[in-house]
Amino acid sequence: xxxxxxxxxxxxxxxxxxxxxxxxxxxxxxxxxxxxxxxxxxxxxxxxxxxxxxxxxxxxxxxxxxxxxxxxxxxxxxxxxxxxxxxxxxxxxxxxxxxxxxxxxxxxxxxxxxxxxxxxxxxxxxxxxxxxxxxxxxxxxxxxxxxxxxxxxxxxxxxxxxxxxxxxxxxxxxxxxxxxxxxxxxxxxxxxxxxxxxxxxxxxxxxxxxxxxxxxxxxxxxxxxxxxxxxxxxxxxxxxxxxxxxxxxxxxxxxxxxxxxxxxxxxxxxxxxxxxxxxxx
Amino acid sequence: xxxxxxxxxxxxxxxxxxxxxxxxxxxxxxxxxxxxxxxxxxxxxxxxxxxxxxxxxxxxxxxxxxxxxxxxxxxxxxxxxxxxxxxxxxxxxxxxxxxxxxxxxxxxxxxxxxxxxxxxxxxxxxxxxxxxxxxxxxxxxxxxxxxxxxxxxxxxxxxxxxxxxxxxxxxxxxxxxxxxxxxxxxxxxxxxxxxxxxxxxxxxxxxxxxxxxxxxxxxxxxxxxxxxxxxxxxxxxxxxxxxxxxxxxxxxxxxxxxxxxxxxxxxxxxxxxxxxxxxxxxxxxxxxxxxxxxxxxxxxxxxxxxxxxxxxxxxxxxxxxxxxxxxxxxxxxxxxxxxxxxxxxxxxxxxxxxxxxxxxxxxxxxxxxxxxxxxxxxxxxxxxxxxxxxxxxxxxxxxxxxxxxxxxxxxxxxxxxxxxxxxxxxxxxxxxxxxxxxxxxxxxxxxxxxxxxxxxxxxxxxxxxxxxxxxxxxxxxxxxxxxxxxxxxxxxxxxxxxxxxxxxxxxxxxxxxxxxxxxxxxxxxxxx
Amino acid sequence: xxxxxxxxxxxxxxxxxxxxxxxxxxxxxxxxxxxxxxxxxxxxxxxxxxxxxxxxxxxxxxxxxxxxxxxxxxxxxxxxxxxxxxxxxxxxxxxxxxxxxxxxxxxxxxxxxxxxxxxxxxxxxxxxxxxxxxxxxxxxxxxxxxxxxxxxxxxxxxxxxxxxxxxxxxxxxxxxxx
Numbered sequence: 002x003x004x005x006x007x008x009x010x011x012x013x014x015x016x017x018x019x020x021x022x023x024x025x026x027x028x029x030x031x032x033x034x035x036x037x038x039x040x041x042x043x044x045x046x047x048x049x050x051x052x053x054x055x056x057x058x059x060x061x062x063x064x065x066x067x068x069x070x071x072x073x074x075x076x077x078x079x080x081x082x083x084x085x086x087x088x089x090x091x092x093x094x095x096x097x098x099x100x101x102x103x104x105x106x107x108x109x110x111x112x113x114x115x116x117x118x119x120x121x122x123x124x125x126x127x128x129x130x131x132x133x134x135x136x137x138x139x140x141x142x143x144x145x146x147x148x149x150x151x152x153x154x155x156x157x158x159x160x161x162x163x164x165x166x167x168x169x170x171x172x173x174x175x176x177x178x179x180x181x182x183x184x185x186x187x188x189x190x191x192x193x194x195x196x197x198x199x200x201x202x203x204x205x206x207x208x209x210x211x212x213x214x215x216x217x218x219x220x221x222x223x224x225x226x227x228x229x230x231x232x233x234x235x236x237x238x239x240x241x242x243x244x245x246x247x248x249x250x251x252x253x254x255x256x257x258x259x260x261x262x263x264x265x266x267x268x269x270x271x272x273x274x275x276x277x278x279x280x281x282x
Numbered sequence: 283x284x285x286x287x288x289x290x291x292x293x294x295x296x297x298x299x300x301x302x303x304x305x306x307x308x309x310x311x312x313x314x315x316x317x318x319x320x321x322x323x324x325x326x327x328x329x330x331x332x333x334x335x336x337x338x339x340x341x342x343x344x345x346x347x348x349x350x351x352x353x354x355x356x357x358x359x360x361x362x363x364x365x366x367x368x369x370x371x372x373x374x375x376x377x378x379x380x381x382x383x384x385x386x387x388x389x390x391x392x393x394x395x396x397x398x399x400x401x402x403x404x405x406x407x408x409x410x411x412x413x414x415x416x417x418x419x420x421x422x423x424x425x426x427x428x429x430x431x432x433x434x435x436x437x438x439x440x441x442x443x444x445x446x447x448x449x450x451x452x453x454x455x456x457x458x459x460x461x462x463x464x465x466x467x468x469x470x471x472x473x474x475x476x477x478x479x480x481x482x483x484x485x486x487x488x489x490x491x492x493x494x495x496x497x498x499x500x501x502x503x504x505x506x507x508x509x510x511x512x513x514x515x516x517x518x519x520x521x522x523x524x525x526x527x528x529x530x531x532x533x534x535x536x537x538x539x540x541x542x543x544x545x546x547x548x549x550x551x552x553x554x555x556x557x558x559x560x561x562x563x564x565x566x567x568x569x570x571x572x573x574x575x576x577x578x579x580x581x582x583x584x585x586x587x588x589x590x591x592x593x594x595x596x597x598x599x600x601x602x603x604x605x606x607x608x609x610x611x612x613x614x615x616x617x618x619x620x621x622x623x624x625x626x627x628x629x630x631x632x633x634x635x636x637x638x639x640x641x642x643x644x645x646x647x648x649x650x651x652x653x654x655x656x657x658x659x660x661x662x663x664x665x666x667x668x669x670x671x672x673x674x675x676x677x678x679x680x681x682x683x684x685x686x687x688x689x690x691x692x693x694x695x696x697x698x699x700x701x702x703x704x705x706x707x708x709x710x711x712x713x714x715x716x717x718x719x720x721x722x723x724x725x726x727x728x729x730x731x732x733x734x735x736x737x738x739x740x741x742x743x744x745x746x747x748x749x750x751x752x753x754x755x756x757x758x759x760x761x762x763x764x765x766x767x768x769x770x771x772x773x774x775x776x777x778x779x780x781x782x783x784x785x786x787x788x789x790x791x792x793x794x795x796x797x798x799x800x801x802x803x804x805x806x807x808x809x810x
Numbered sequence: 811x812x813x814x815x816x817x818x819x820x821x822x823x824x825x826x827x828x829x830x831x832x833x834x835x836x837x838x839x840x841x842x843x844x845x846x847x848x849x850x851x852x853x854x855x856x857x858x859x860x861x862x863x864x865x866x867x868x869x870x871x872x873x874x875x876x877x878x879x880x881x882x883x884x885x886x887x888x889x890x891x892x893x894x895x896x897x898x899x900x901x902x903x904x905x906x907x908x909x910x911x912x913x914x915x916x917x918x919x920x921x922x923x924x925x926x927x928x929x930x931x932x933x934x935x936x937x938x939x940x941x942x943x944x945x946x947x948x949x950x951x952x953x954x955x956x957x958x959x960x961x962x963x964x965x966x967x968x969x970x971x972x973x974x975x976x977x978x979x980x981x982x983x984x985x986x987x988x
Contacts, residue, residue, distance in 0.1 A: 039544045067362045071854045109854070129873075130861050142854040165556075169362070172547050173555035203565075244555075247365070247372035254373070255543025261834060262539060266532040268827035273529045275823055276521045280320060345845055367850040370841035528831075 027201040029176045029183040032234065036178075036241060040256070042249045043242050045098060048079040050225065051239025054218050054232050059167065062159065064147040067168035068243055070122070071141040074107075074115035077249050079242065082107040082114060115141055122146045160195055162208035171237070171244040178237040185213055185233035288315045312498055317516035318523045319504035325395040326502070327530035328388050334531055335385040336490065340483050342378040343427075350430065352476035354469050357432035358557045376546035382424055383549045384538045386572035389417060397610075398631055400619035401503040407611040409496040412489055414607045419486045421573065421604070426479040432472065433554030434564045440467045440475070442567060446580070449597045466560065507620025508794060566648065574645030575638055579603050579774070581649050582767035599771065606778045613778055615786030623792040627785050634777045637770045644767040654761040658734040659727040661756075662741055664748035665699050668719025675703070675711040687713060700752045716749055852877075857988040859980065862923065870939060872928060875987045879928035879936055880975045881948075882985075885959065890921045892946050893960035903970045907960045914976035925977045925987065926961045932968035948972070 035044040052073070055065070073080040082095050083104035095107060097114060109115055122139035124146055139146065148164075149155035156163050165173075174180045180201060187201035188211035196206035213232040220227055242248075289310040291297040300307055349368050351360040364371035393413070396402060402410035429440040444467065448458035463470030501510065510516055517523070541548065549571060553564045569577050583596035590598070606613075621628045671694050677686035683705065690713040691701045698715030705711040724741055728734035734755075742751055858875040860882055865871055870883035885893070893907040910926075911919030928936050930950040937948035937957060944965065945958040955966030962971040977987045 067359070067366065069851065069854070071850070072366070075850065129859075130864055140857065142851070169555045173552050175552050251372055251376075251543055251546075255539065258539050258543065259536065261830075261837075262532060262536045265827070265830050265834060266529065266536065268823065268830055269525065269529040269532050271823045272827045273525045275820055276525045280517060280522070341842060345842055348846065349849075363849070363851065367852075369844045369847050369849065371845060371849075373841050374845060 027183070027187065027199070027203055027205060029180050029201050032179050032182055032237075034178055034234075034238065034241070036238075036248060040252060042252070043079075044238060045079055046222075046225075047235045047238040048242045049097075050220055050222075050231075051235035051237070051242075052079055053220070054213070054236040055167070055239055057218050058212050058232075059236065060146075060148060062148055062155075062164040063167045064149070064164075065145045065168040065243055066147065066166050068145045069141070070115055070119035070139060070143055070145065071109045072246060073118060074109035074112035074141070075246070076106055077246055079239070080112065080114045080118070081109075082112045109141060112141075119143060125150075160208065164209070167240055167243065169244045171241045178241045181240055182233045182237040185236065186229060287311050312494070312519075313524075314518065314520040316498060316519040317501070317510070317513065318519045319502055319510050319515060320517045320522070321504050321506065321515075322502065322523070322526075323505055324526075324530055325391070325399075326504075327527045328392040328395065330527035331388045331531050331534045332385070332392060333490070334535075335381060335388055336483070336487060338381050339378065339385060340487070342374050342381060343480070343483065345374050346378055347480060350476075352430070352473050354432060354472055354558070357430060357472065361431045373542075376542050379550065380538065380542045380546060382427065383541070383570070383572065384534070385420065386424070388534065389420065390572070393417065393607075394635060396503075397634075398621050399503055399505060400507050400614070400616070400621065402611045403614065403619050404611070405500045406496075406503060409493065409500060410611055411608055412493040412496055414604075416486055416489050416493060417607075418604060419482055419489065423479060423482040423486065424570065424572070426475045426482070428570060429467075429472070429475050430479060431554060432558045434556040434558055434562075435551045435554040435567070437467060437558035437560065438563055438567050439569060440471065444471075446597050446600070449594045451594065503619065505620060505622060506794065507618065507622070568646055571642065571646070574643075575641035576600050576603060576645070578641040578643075578645035578767045579771050581645075582764060582771040584649075584764055603771075603774060606775065610778060610782075614782040615784075616782070616789065616791075617786070618791040623794055624785075624789055625792060626789050627782070630777060630781050630785065633773065637773045637777075640770045641767065641774065644763050644770065647763045649762065649764045649767070651763045652730070652760050653763060653766055655729060656758050656760045657727050657729065658731055658758060659725065659756050660734055660738060661754040662724040662726060662738065663700055663721070663752040663754070664745055664750070665716040665719040665721050666745065666747050668699070668716040668749060670749045671695055671698055671715050671717050673713045675705075675713055677709045680708045683709060683711070687711065691715070700750070702750070702752065714750070719747075722748075857986050859984060859986045861984050863983045867922070872936075873987070875927075875975060880987055881924070881926045881928045881939075881961075881972075883924040883926070883939070885922050885924055889946065889959035893924075893958065894921075896945075896958055896960070896962070902963050905960075905962060905971055910960050910962075910971070910974050912974075913978045915978050917978070920979070923985070924959075924961065925975045925985065926972040927975050928972070930955055930968055931963065931970040931972065932966070937972075 035041050035047070055063075072078055075081060080097055081099065082097055083100055083106055084093050085096055085100045085104045086092070087094050095113070096104070119139040119141045122143070122145075123136045124139045124143050126135055126137050127133070128135040149158060152163055171177050171181060176183070183201035184199060184207075187199040189198045189200060190211070191198040193206055196208055197210055198205060199207045199209075213229040213236075215229055216227050218227065218232060225231060287307055287310075289300075289304075289307040291300045291306070296306055299305070346364060349360060349364045349371065351357055361375065364375050366372070368374075396410065396413065425439070425443060429436045444458055444462055447461060448454045450457065459465065461471075462468070463474060504510065551568065551570075556564075568574065577600075580596040580600040583592050583599050585595075586592050587595050616624060616627065618624055621631055673690040673693055675683070675686050675690045677683040686709075687703050691703075694701060694713065694715040695717050698717050699719075699721050701713060701715045703711055703713050722745070726734060726737045726741065728737055738753060742748075745751075855876055858873055858880070860871075860873055862882070862884070865882065865884045867884050868886045868889075870881050872879045872881060874880070890907075897906045897908075907921075908918065911921065911924055913919050930937050930952065932950065932953055932955050935950050935952035937950040937955065939947065940949045943949050943956060945956050947959045947961065947964075948957040949955070950957075950966065950968065953967050955968035956964050957968075957972055958964050960971075961974075963969070975987050977985045980986050
């Protein structure tokens with residue numbers, strides 16, 4: 002009897018899950034991101050390009066307050082550097098993609114890419130000698146430069162609308178990275194007063210103007226198309242990484258843990274059978 | 283069940299210790315030699331899982347408290363810092379968040395098991411009540427903990443739940459302000475919620491000790507509901523029950539790990555990734571899944587009951603749905619303990635479980651959502667062309683208005699269509715009618731109210747030559763989530779307050795098989 | 811527990827299950843221990859820059875570097891002379907003044923600038939610079955350790971010299987610590 006009950010309970014729970022998944026809102030296309038599957042990691046090329054799109058387009062209005070420059074170069078970050086030995090020349094050289102074999106992680110304080118990104122940023126600080134506000138080059142330990150000092154300033158510069166912080170925007174939206182991508186591509190080109198029609202946005206009208214036009218960001222890699230779709234996919238990937246930088250590590254640990262637990266459960270089952278052998282129950 | 287102790291200290295040190303602090307004797311008698319019914323099934327393994335859950339929550343919680351900052355300006359950031367920068371914070375934070383859900387999953391199975399096998403019946407009333415107390419403490423602790431990340435859902439859940447207390451008559455408002463430490467959820471609230479969230483798990487641990495003590499005093503129930511009568515019916519707790527519990531727990535941990543590593547956010551709500559904003563309520567406020575059934579009960583009361591308004595009724599209903607568990611031992615009148623031998627009760631129990639799941643579904647939905655397709659219809663009358671004729675209504679008193687209006691309608695020209703009264707004061711108004719033109723009728727229907735109104739607006743826009751329209755809307759019975767919640771809530775209370783008390787008196791139980799009944803020779807069992 | 815099977819096989823299962831469980835418990839414990847180590851943001855607070863123009867001869871300032879105080883002292887000619895003279899004195903923790911002022915990148919330092927981590931090597935108090943003290947340098951008020959004008963321990967319970975802070979000159983008038 003209880004077995005039948007369990008099955009019906011599971012079925013009911015599944016039905017509830019489906020009901021929850023079918024939320025309201027605009028049209029969101031399900032894009033096959035590399036990180037969708039339980040074992041899928043980040044496409045680091047896309048995260049790097051997405052960072053470029055963020056820095057050149059989004060960053061003029063949107064902060065990523067939980068990200069520091071050093072995060073870009075920590076293990077699992079898009080600009081993590083490794084020392085590898087070149088097989089032909091025998092020289093040691095630095096690469097930004099995690100090599101297949103070996104490779105020595107370069108501590109983020111010595112990562113030239115991240116240092117350059119940080120130093121190019123202008124960070125507001127207090128002069129230690131005069132106590133007055135001062136601008137200085139960024140350090141890797143600095144949080145990303147914020148486009149506005151506070152929410153009031155942000156609203157004042159954006160006709161009353163507040164550009165939300167993007168560091169956890171992906172988990173903060175139903176649909177996650179799919180939604181972010183669909184939103185960026187959802188503009189129809191129509192306007193309604195000061196608002197813009199967007200097919201993905203709940204309610205259909207957003208205060209943000211369409212941003213990702215073909216060719217707006219110049220990718221260093223000539224093979225990557227410089228289209229709105231590519232920009233949106235890349236920046237959605239970057240924002241997914243920004244919200245969950247330890248995802249790859251978590252998934253990899255999960256495989257080890259589950260494999261371990263499977264072995265342990267098997268052994269415990271055998272031990273259980275052994276203990277109860279010959280006992281009526 | 284605590285017979286004479288069988289503990290024999292083996293070494294000099296344990297003999298020395300046993301005379302001074304017989305803690306090893308206690309452990310041996312409680313967790314090694316303790317006689318366990320040999321016919322326990324896997325539903326009895328959830329107690330061990332719950333112990334594990336409590337340990338996981340306390341250990342991970344103490345660790346998180348080392349990094350969390352209970353301040354309204356830094357709480358949200360500190361949680362992000364834990365997930366990003368603290369060594370293994372990305373592992374420990376989801377462990378705690380998912381752990382809460384796993385804790386409730388296990389406790390619900392544990393409670394349904396107790397319900398089905400009659401584990402609350404004499405002599406286990408105190409054991410059951412202590413369990414209910416643990417559950418109530420868990421609910422409070424989970425609620426307090428959910429507010430700590432200081433996201434939108436944290437803040438608004440805290441606001442809504444403290445408002446619930448405000449519904450209590452006379453003292454409600456004072457209690458609400460007292461709990462919040464101010465007029466609204468703010469720094470004072472966050473600080474005390476943090477303090478209490480740290481304290482309560484240790485209170486739970488204390489009540490768990492009492493729960494286990496009570497269990498070991500009366501002994502475990504078993505699937506037959508027939509008390510074990512001899513040593514032959516039992517096996518020692520260790521290794522027999524220990525190894526079975528460990529195996530079942532390892533499967534539970536696998537489920538735990540799947541959520542923790544692959545779906546850490548699946549059981550949470552997206553809005554809690556948005557920093558708390560007292561100026562803006564999220565579009566929907568829902569509690570965590572494990573509290574959804576009670577939320578559905580709260581919202582099911584959309585009507586006043588005599589002097590009790592709907593808000594207070596909902597609050598009473600919600601508290602009563604937990605409170606009724608405490609008195610369950612005295613509500614069930616059946617002399618047969620296990621529902622395995624109670625065919626009708628068994629079916630009522632299955633419906634009860636479905637009802638609880640159904641309430642959970644309702645709690646997560648918009649209360650106005652229509653579950654059964656319904657047709658809303660309206661009749662639109664108007665006159666194409668034609669002239670408006672008007673007559674003033676002037677009655678002597680407010681009571682005489684209707685008569686005066688009828689008289690005014692009668693005074694309209696012969697054949698005037700669509701007479702309409704607009705009352706502009708106590709005794710005065712205007713009657714209008716349309717003379718001439720071509721009368722038109724249009725029947726409209728739609729699946730939702732909004733759709734119907736859109737169609738009406740559209741039809742009106744199409745008939746520009748009409749001076750005015752008369753719309754007759756029919757309001758059908760709409761089977762909404764609230765209606766379903768009301769039916770399910772009714773069954774929930776019916777099950778405890780009517781079915782169990784009455785069924786126990788009238789139901790004819792199945793016969794307990796002889797092989798089980800035998801050890802209890804001479805005992806007049808209700809089941810035999 | 812009656813068992814008609816091979817007792818070795820029976821024991822193997824129990825030992826294997828116990829061993830695997832023990833490994834799991836150990837592996838689980840590590841994250842809970844490691845979480846108390848410095849977090850990534852703490853480790854990254856690596857550098858502090860100091861403008862030297864405002865520090866007069868014979869003065870010192872204290873700056874914070876990685877949450878700890880650091881002395882930046884503009885030494886007088888007398889202090890420099892005393893420090894170099896005592897290079898060959900009887901020292902508890904022998905070290906030459908030139909080594910103590912060397913920059914982090916291996917370049918020699920400048921004798922007038924002494925940059926030291928300010929916590930006493932005994933139990934961590936911050937010593938005060940006392941003109942005319944026994945060795946002309948710092949004195950720790952907590953337990954009476956005496957340091958000379960190079961920050962070397964000369965008397966008292968402290969076991970070692972005040973450790974130099976890693977620094978480099980960015981310009982003639984500014985240094986970066988860390």
